Amino acid sequence: MKEKIDALLSTSAGTPEDLIPLLQAVQQEFGYVPEEAIFAISQKTGISPSQVFGTLTFYAQFRLHPQGRNVIKVCRGTACHVRGGPRLLRTLTNHLDIDSGETTPDLEFSIEEIGCFGSCSLAPVVVVNEDTYGRLTPEKALQIVESYRNNGQNRG
Numbered sequence: 001m002k003e004k005i006d007a008l009l010s011t012s013a014g015t016p017e018d019l020i021p022l023l024q025a026v027q028q029e030f031g032y033v034p035e036e037a038i039f040a041i042s043q044k045t046g047i048s049p050s051q052v053f054g055t056l057t058f059y060a061q062f063r064l065h066p067q068g069r070n071v072i073k074v075c076r077g078t079a080c081h082v083r084g085g086p087r088l089l090r091t092l093t094n095h096l097d098i099d100s101g102e103t104t105p106d107l108e109f110s111i112e113e114i115g116c117f118g119s120c121s122l123a124p125v126v127v128v129n130e131d132t133y134g135r136l137t138p139e140k141a142l143q144i145v146e147s148y149r150n151n152g153q154n155r156g
Contacts (some may be wrong), residue, residue, distance in 0.1 A: 004029060005040050005089055014044045019055060030120060032063040068103045068110035070148045072128050077116030079123035084137075088124050089113065091138035108149060 008025045012018045019041065026037045027141055035103070044050040056062045074080075074089045089144055096109050104112040121123045122134025126141055133144050 001030075001036060002035065002040075004036075005028045005037050009044045012044060014046070016047055017047055018047050019047055019052065020059075023052075023056065024133055027062060030066075032066050035064075039096055065103060066107055068107050070109050070129055070145075072109060072126060072145060073114045073117075074100075074111065075115075075117045075119070075123070075125040075127075076113045077120065077123075079120035080116075081121040085124040087138055088136055088141050090125060092126075092141060095142055095145070109145070 005026065008029060009051060011148050014020055022041050022044070023033055023037075026033050026041070030037075032154070038049055038052050038056070041047070042052050045052075056064060058103075072092060074092065075085055076089075077085075087137060089100065092111060096104055096111065098104055098111060100111050100113050114127075117127060117132070119132060122132070122135050125131070125132060125134045126136055126144070128144060128148055133141070136144075
């Protein structure tokens with residue numbers, strides 16, 4: 001990992017203005033920003049590790065932990081809320097034994113809540129990776145999620 005981080009940082013002049021592009025490059029490579037990269041970026045840019053960490057936690061685009069191979073996004077918009085979105089979320093978090101914003105220990109699944117997908121006519125909506133599923137019941141949501149287990153894509 002250190003070699004990859006060093007290679008990514010070597011393309012930068014190391015100015016404070018490079019902070020966000022460096023964080024983006026590291027996340028692109030690893031899927032998150034590992035602690036080791038925070039310290040390396042700090043050294044490269046002259047920005048304190050706490051300021052680098054503050055930037056990471058300020059912007060929603062950055063992650064401090066690996067994300068699952070399959071990302072489950074549950075809509076929490078008004079239409080989805082009214083039509084059972086909170087129940088879908090509870091069912092999925094209970095089934096996977098993780099909370100929203102977390103990843104399963106085997107790195108198979110992550111769950112996120114999204115403000116609105118703009119698919120209100122399909123409420124409640126869940127998106128797994130790039131696939132959108134609407135008019136879901138908790139049972140159907142579980143079947144869909146399980147179809148992604150161990151292979152990273154829907155089997156049907």
